[in-house]
Structures are given as structure tokens and as C-alpha cells.
Amino acid sequence: MKAWLICIDDTDDIGTKGTGEIAEEIAAKLAPRVPQDARPAITRFVTRHQLFVHPDIPYTSHNSAMCFQVETDFDFAEIKAICIAHLKQESAAAADPGLAILDLESDYNIGQLIAFGKQSKVEVKTKEQAYQLAAELGVDLSEHGGTGQGIIGSLAGLGLRLSGQDGRVKGQLTLGEDHDESAVVQPSVAQMLKQTGLQAAISTTGEILNHDEQISLTGQIKAVYTQHQFALLVSNESGEWRNATKQQLKPY
Template structure:
């Protein structure tokens, strides 16, 4: 079984299925869960990576790429075929989808890839730069409609995920508050990890909380990818550990 990192970008349009949802669907096709599995494997969480917002960059709403890892026995040709088929089926007609596939066991320059991703958060990159880097690093990069501009974000998303310090996990965490987001939930770190499948609870200052520490959570509860872990981000407020606010999540 091999591990692959896959990133897609620019598959949606206003009022259509989001790129994150399409990424989740592809991940499920590549590594379907066993019937008894209550949660997806943590590696398969889809992370959203914010890229540069600039007048010269076309995007739907936020200019973000979606990345996920799959561990599978499928070979490369099968993986790519499944990705392309689903992208062509689900991408919006006006979109410019890009697809990047990286064999995590291959010999590639991770620092160069991370650097490209970080640059794509603050400056305009080109398709030519994305293709050149992909060719040098052995990344399979392809476009599947429109201008194919999404190849830039697809490569950048790989680098940002590999940095271990970027990306919000798609969706909200459910810890018993589904019916009422105003409900306050008190759980220990150990209980929160067991309920969500996350790897850690980490403060906005980078502190990893102990399993017995109590969390006081409310509203939309989001996870991030930080310190190379899928984590619930929290902050200390009046002596209580609370889930991070929208503003505190913004750097991710």
C-alpha cells in the first residue's frame, strides 16, 4: 500500500458543488471506508489552503486549493483515471480544474515544493512556473477544462500541506452540538480526540494540551493542520480553553 498526496483547485463556480466536496468524493472513491469504520482515516481529511487574492488571479470566492492524502493499493494509472473521471463529471462548466498527484515515497525536493506553496500565498504565480516545478519534482500535474489555471493552486496546495503548518480541515467538528450551535459543550482533550479522530488539541500559541485538560466549546468548531497534525485549535479565555474564533483561524 502506498501513500499519495492529491490536490485539486478551481473546480467550482458560484452556486455549484464546492471544490472541497469534490475532493472528499475523490478521496472516498480512492480509499473507501470499511462498513464498520465510524470515522475516515485521519490522513484522508481534506485541508483547505488559502492562496493569494489578487485582481490578476481568477477565482470563485476565496482562491483556495483542497488537498488530501490517500493510502491505497491502486496504482498510479488507476488513481489518476478515477480523479479525472470525477473531476470531469463534477466540475462546473465555467471552472478551470487542476490536478496534482504526488507519490509521497518518491525522491522530491520537499523544501522547493513548500517554498512554491508559501510564495503562492503572497504573489501571483503562473502555469508555466507550476508545470516547470512539477516536472522537476516528479509531480503529475494536469488540467481538465477551461484555462487550466487550477494547476497553480494544485501544486501550491501540495506544498502548503507538506509544510505541516497550513490549512483548515474541511467541515465542522460535531461533538454533540448538531442541533444547537449556541450550546456549550464541556469535554476533556481525550474525549474530543476520541469523538473527532483528530490527533491533538493545540493552543494558538503552539502549546499541545494534555489529555485531561477540559475544553469549553461552542458554535462552529473547526480543525486545522498544524505541527504536522490534525488539531483542534483553542485559545485561553478567562481561564477556560475555548475553540478558536474565526479571526484566530484566519492564518490557516
């Protein structure tokens, strides 16, 4: 099996299926089938990457791209065909979908790709710039409706994911079927990792918690991609580890 990084952007409109949900569906179509009770494959976690919000950039609500990694036996032509078919089927009529596909075993300049992603968080980029860089790096970049403006975000999303320090994991985590958002649960880090499929608990200051540390979790439990790991972001409040607040998650 080969590993691929795939990113889509600008597939939705107000009141339609979100880009993150569409990305999850594509990932499921591409990934090998696993037993229902198996732990989630960490590579298939979809990460949301926030891009520049500016009057010159059209977007639905937040201008974010959705990226995921998948290991599959499908070849490139099959992967692209599956992605395109699903985008055409599920994208909103008013959307401007873009698709970026990167063979992670290819010889590409990761520094250039990361730089483009970081620049796209603070400045306006053009389709021409995106196509030029994709051609230089061997990234397959394609547009599938409307203006095709989504190619910019989809290429940027690849770079941001590869940086290992950007992205919020789509959705929220649950700790078993009886998880209640209003209650406080206090698992050890090891228990939390086992139940969620995450790789680490990392503090807002960058500290990786030991597996025997206890954390207090309440409300919506969100994960991020940081230090090249899918992690629960936590902060220390009065000597107690707690899941990060919305404000603390904002940089991701």
C-alpha cells in the same frame, strides 16, 4: 498500500458543488472501504489552503486549493483515471480545474515544493512556473478544462500541506448526534479526540494540551493542520480553554 498526496483547485463556480466537496468524494473513491462506525481516517481529512487574492488571479470566492492524503492499493494510472473522471463529471462548466498527484514515497525535493506553496500565498505564479517545478520534482500535474489555471493552486496546495503548518480542515466537527451549536459542551481533550478523530488540541500560541485538560466548545467547531497534526485550535480565555474564533482561524 502506498500513500499519495492529491490536490485539486478551481473546480467550482457560484451556485455549484464546492471544490472541497469534490475532493472528499474523490478521497472516498480512492480509499479502502471501512465500517460505517469506524473513526474517520485522519489522512483523508481534506484541508483548505488559502492562496494569494489578486486581480490577476481568477477565482470563485476565496482562491483556495483542497488537498488530501490517501493510502490505497490503486496504482498511479488508476488513481489519475478516477480523479479525472470525477473532475470531469462534477466540475462546473465555467471552471478551470487543476489536479496534482504526488507519490509520497518518491524522491522529491520537499523544500522546493513547500517554497512554491508559501510563495503562492503572497505572489502571482504562472502555469509555466508550475509545470516547470512539477517536472523537476516528479509531481504529476494536469489541467482538465477551461484555462487550466487551477494547476497553480493544486501544486501550491501540495506544498502547503507538506509544510505541516497550513490548512483548515474542510467542514465542521460534531461531538455526537445530539451536538447543538448554540450550547456549550465541555469534554476533556481525550474525549474530544475520540469523538472527532483529530490528533491533538493545540493553542493559538503552539501549546499542545494534555489529554486530561477540559475545553469549552460552542458554535461551529473547526479544525486546522498545524505542527503536522490535525488539531482543534483553542485559546485560553480567562483561564478557560475555548475553541478558536473565526479571526483566530483566519491565518489557516
